[in-house]
Amino acid sequence: MTAWLFRRHGDAVARYGVLVAILVVVIVLGEALAPATLAPSNLATMTTFGVPLGLMAFGEALVILGGGGAIDLSIGGLYPLAPVIAALLMGHHVAEWLAVVAALGVGVAGGIVNGLIVVGLGIPAIIVTLGTLYGYSGLAEVIANGVNLTSFPASFGEIGQGTVGGIPDQLLFIYLPITVVVWYIASRSLYAYRIRLTGTNPVAAYLSGVNVRSTRFKAYVISGLLAALAGLVESSLIMTASPTAGGVFTVFVVVTIVVLGGVDLFGGEGTVLGIVLATAVLMVLGYSFDLANANSILETGLTGVLLIVAMLGRLGLVRFRTRLRMST
Amino acid sequence: MSVVTIVPSHTGLAEIGALLRRLQRNYVATLGTVEVIVVVVMALTTHGSFLRTSSLRTSFVDMAVNLGPAVGLTMVILTGGIDVSVASVVAVDASLVGLAFEHGVPFVLVLLLGLLGGALAGAMNALLIVGGKIPPIVATLATSSIWLAVSFWVLGGNWITAIPSSLSTITSISGLGPLPWSLMFVLAVTASAAYFMRQRPLGRVIYAVGNNQEAAKTSGLPVGRAKVMVYVTIGLLTGMATLLLVGQSPVVSPETGSNIFLPILAAVVVGGTSITGGRGSILGSLLGVVLVELVNDAVILYHVNPFWDDVVLGVIIVVAVVIGLGSRYTAAIGEGKL
Amino acid sequence: MRRARWIATAAGAATLIMAMAPGSAQAATRKAGPAHSGHHAKVSSAYRIAFVPKLIGIPYFTSMEKGAEAAAKRFGGKFIYEGPTTASVEGQDEDVATLIKEHVSAVGVSANAASSVCPDYANAIKAGIVVYASDSNVSCKDNELWVEQATNQGIGNLAVDTLAKEIKGSGDIAIVSAGSTATNLDSWIAVMKKRLKRYPRLHLVSVQYAGENISQSETVGARLIAAYPKLKGMIGVASTNVPGLAEAVKAAGDAGKIAVTGETDPNTIRPWIEDGVVKAVVLWNPTSLGYLMYWGVLQVLEHHPFKAENAVPGLPGKYEYFPASKTLLLGPPLLITKANVNLNF
Structure with a gap:
């Protein structure tokens, strides 16, 4: 049976097998802890916890896909910076749409700075984005003067809090469309071909005429934009821009999602479906533990265990598959 | 930037470029020189408050805490790895130390327990990375979550305050003038680590692994042993930092050590260690630790709005790597190494 | 011990939600909402009062938890203590949102940000859940009780x-x-x-x-x-x-x-x-604050109006209530010196 599965759907099993198994376990565990975890109304609330992290995970995954040990730590700084800018502008009676565009622009600008230094000067991403993580979150604190900003008009809450037929707007109008766009960018477009080749083998990419630098650069810009969007969605949910939000812990969670989702940290390998599934795993886990009034630290610990299980399981599946191939 | 200003104005651009390149080649020396200048400036412009014994001692204790894990992290990064679990290892190890004190375990035994706890945590990372073949960032991210949960669970919503004051006396109060014994001890450890990395065969293996793991393996070098060694070492040194930290503020809470990681990583990278492995030095990281401490001191000594703290540190990291490492990496790309 | 507690809570939540959710949980919740608080008005043992501190893992809030647990034992009902592990605005909001979905009888916070739970509080009130704050106040217009440690x-x-x-x-x-x-x-x-x-x-x-x-x-x-x-x-x-x-x-x-x-x-x-x-x-005494908080929320749940000065069974003295700000006050702050440092909280 397993052998058959492997022969027919080897790729999919190796890629998603462990993840789907974990998702099933988490759902069963969740239902045992707090029945009706997956009732529609719970699902609606649950997704609002997953959307910001899921958005940032897409951007992070694109950066990592580009290879060369790339990573974007600065999302933990753009996540609070964008809503702080938006709140500041709206507080000065700038039109809502303009403030949102400006805040997204800050995300893009942040991504451009990262990209220019990393790709342009060829300095390792982890150092540069560590610096800009400090820089962006520090700026958020300076601009907000350290306090929470609440100068959002009521209509700003629509993105984060509104629902259509019980389905959150942020899921319907933000996460789903962006998932499709990211799927297209990362799997179907010419850019997908470029970034995957760059991630797997930059020299081969260069030789086949791919502009390696510009390909990697674009990933940082997208990541910055998505981090800013994530920050705006969250602040629209809580109608508060907190300069101390995000930070390195948020980055850790995002990287956990990306890794759990099967993105290869050395570049080139990873799928949007994997990231969506991994986002769902952490979301269901967190929500059902909350619903069961469990100590939230258990969730943190369990995430660590899941990460190890997923990595070992995936390595095991790959080995099993290779053995199977050799035996036939 | 101060580098540029010391160049006479009539010098040509080409000569400035040449000077920059020379400085980049001697990055560690440049960093050291800049720090000496900064220290002199701070000593002269803060009306003596920077040099006040108690102020210096606090800075030295801070450095003693950060230096151990920074040395360990340097070794880890030299192999091309990373350890993001440092903060959580401090939390869980501090809980262990606190519980031991609370249950009246003899003082010296507690110290050993603290070191052992850190080393064991490091061994667990090594097991996952070398035995389980899990990428270092994933393995240490996972253990980081697990240890944090364990420390919350062990402490159960309380803090442990039953820390004997003799620990604080040893770690942060007694010493030679402003120089605490703890820093001298950590400096001795750092010196031995530097000697080990330069002179001992296994130290050279660590560099070799980071430069080209496959080549190191095929030439029969003990790659696995070198990797196990670096992760256990950073664990042990984090255990040492835990004891210093608990001595510095004798209360154990799950937040103990929670903000130790980023400054340490910043110190290592500003110290010139290449994140892709194979290049860097213990001495550089020592200077990195000093620089991070100077930034933190300066922000308060010059009465800067505290919110600028992070911005300043972020800008310094970026400027330091751009000036110090820019051309090196550009060259590496040219050679096809990245 | 902690495990036993959340397994018990889970079991409790299980029976409640099962009883309430024959088909769509959302529809059931909407129907059960107001009926729930009305139906149980006199049976305080069915109340589930939740409190989300700024963060868990610090003795101050652990003391508040102990006080509220003691009050729950004395007056009936169940106290739920749940919070983020760092003083995180989003983490606190997620806990509050989940508790509302869980349909507790009352939910309150020690706010990490005064405004961040206001959208949640509006939803809670629609669902017939009492909202309150203690220790660190919220800025929500519709907050129903503020239990203050000292002015x-x-x-x-x-x-x-x-x-x-x-x-x-x-x-x-x-x-x-x-x-x-x-x-x-x-x-x-x-x-x-x-x-x-x-x-x-x-x-x-x-x-x-x-x-x-x-x-x-x-x-x-x-x-x-x-x-x-x-x-x-x-x-x-x-x-x-x-x-x-x-x-x-x-x-x-x-x-x-x-x-x-x-x-x-x-x-x-x-x-x-x-x-x-x-x-x-x-x-102030955080254990007493937790106790007073639980008692105060029970009064709101049972529609017992506060007097200007209230006697609370199990606590010494009288406790002032200010209707304009819906504030229940623990009392003047306490000066802790060598003489009384042996107080255990």
């Missing part, structure tokens, strides 16, 4: 007066707080600044933020001592800041020269009061 004036003034007395009303002083975004800490700092005007020879030279973190407070304290040679006193605003500042003074060898005070609990500050580095700190 901001009382706390801020006492801290400044205590410090002024110790340093004879003159010298440079600094304030170290946990976070610049916490409502209660910010209001106390505002009060302190105002009160300082009474002491023309006290100069506030710096306000710093060190997080809910003792070692960070120690570091910040040490740097303040270095930066301001004429520093005579420091006020720690959150319970985690005071021990850090005290340790900084001790390490600098300035015990007796630089005074440290602020808001913290006896269990935390005891070692430094005993060795004389800290003379006095300001607080």
Whole structure:
């Protein structure tokens, strides 16, 4: 049976097998802890916890896909910076749409700075984005003067809090469309071909005429934009821009999602479906533990265990598959 | 930037470029020189408050805490790895130390327990990375979550305050003038680590692994042993930092050590260690630790709005790597190494 | 023990939700909402009162938890204590949103950000859930009860007066707080600044933020001592800041020269009061605050109006209620010195 599965759907099993198994376990565990975890109304609330992290995970995954040990730590700084800018502008009676565009622009600008230094000067991403993580979150604190900003008009809450037929707007109008766009960018477009080749083998990419630098650069810009969007969605949910939000812990969670989702940290390998599934795993886990009034630290610990299980399981599946191939 | 200003104005651009390149080649020396200048400036412009014994001692204790894990992290990064679990290892190890004190375990035994706890945590990372073949960032991210949960669970919503004051006396109060014994001890450890990395065969293996793991393996070098060694070492040194930290503020809470990681990583990278492995030095990281401490001191000594703290540190990291490492990496790309 | 508790809670939640969710849980919730609170009005043992602290894992909130648990045992009902592991605005919001979905009888917070739970509170009220705050207030218009430990004036003034007395009303002083975004800490700092005007020879030279973190407070304290040679006193605003500042003074060898005070609990500050580095700190009894909070929420749930002064079974004295601000007040702040540092909270 397993052998058959492997022969027919080897790729999919190796890629998603462990993840789907974990998702099933988490759902069963969740239902045992707090029945009706997956009732529609719970699902609606649950997704609002997953959307910001899921958005940032897409951007992070694109950066990592580009290879060369790339990573974007600065999302933990753009996540609070964008809503702080938006709140500041709206507080000065700038039109809502303009403030949102400006805040997204800050995300893009942040991504451009990262990209220019990393790709342009060829300095390792982890150092540069560590610096800009400090820089962006520090700026958020300076601009907000350290306090929470609440100068959002009521209509700003629509993105984060509104629902259509019980389905959150942020899921319907933000996460789903962006998932499709990211799927297209990362799997179907010419850019997908470029970034995957760059991630797997930059020299081969260069030789086949791919502009390696510009390909990697674009990933940082997208990541910055998505981090800013994530920050705006969250602040629209809580109608508060907190300069101390995000930070390195948020980055850790995002990287956990990306890794759990099967993105290869050395570049080139990873799928949007994997990231969506991994986002769902952490979301269901967190929500059902909350619903069961469990100590939230258990969730943190369990995430660590899941990460190890997923990595070992995936390595095991790959080995099993290779053995199977050799035996036939 | 101060580098540029010391160049006479009539010098040509080409000569400035040449000077920059020379400085980049001697990055560690440049960093050291800049720090000496900064220290002199701070000593002269803060009306003596920077040099006040108690102020210096606090800075030295801070450095003693950060230096151990920074040395360990340097070794880890030299192999091309990373350890993001440092903060959580401090939390869980501090809980262990606190519980031991609370249950009246003899003082010296507690110290050993603290070191052992850190080393064991490091061994667990090594097991996952070398035995389980899990990428270092994933393995240490996972253990980081697990240890944090364990420390919350062990402490159960309380803090442990039953820390004997003799620990604080040893770690942060007694010493030679402003120089605490703890820093001298950590400096001795750092010196031995530097000697080990330069002179001992296994130290050279660590560099070799980071430069080209496959080549190191095929030439029969003990790659696995070198990797196990670096992760256990950073664990042990984090255990040492835990004891210093608990001595510095004798209360154990799950937040103990929670903000130790980023400054340490910043110190290592500003110290010139290449994140892709194979290049860097213990001495550089020592200077990195000093620089991070100077930034933190300066922000308060010059009465800067505290919110600028992070911005300043972020800008310094970026400027330091751009000036110090820019051309090196550009060259590496040219050679096809990245 | 903790495990046993959440398994029991899970089982409780299981039966409740199963009973309420035959088909779509959302529809059931909507129907069951108001009926729920009406139906159980007299059976307080069915109430489930939830409280989300700023963060879990610190003794101050653990004491509040203990107090509320004691009240639950005495008056009936179930107390649910759940919170983020760091003082995170989003983390707190997620806990509140989940508790509302779980359809507890009442949900309250010690706010990390005054406004962040307001959208949730609006949803809760629609679902017939009572909302409240204690320890750190929310800014939501529809909040139904604010259980205050002591007035901001009382706390801020006492801290400044205590410090002024110790340093004879003159010298440079600094304030170290946990976070610049916490409502209660910010209001106390505002009060302190105002009160300082009474002491023309006290100069506030710096306000710093060190997080809910003792070692960070120690570091910040040490740097303040270095930066301001004429520093005579420091006020720690959150319970985690005071021990850090005290340790900084001790390490600098300035015990007796630089005074440290602020808001913290006896269990935390005891070692430094005993060795004389800290003379006095300001607080209230967090266990009593938790107890009073649980009792107060029960009154709202059972539609028992508060009087101007209320007797609470199990607590000594009377407790004031101010209808305009819906405030239930624990009382004047307590000065903790060597004499009463053995209080266990």
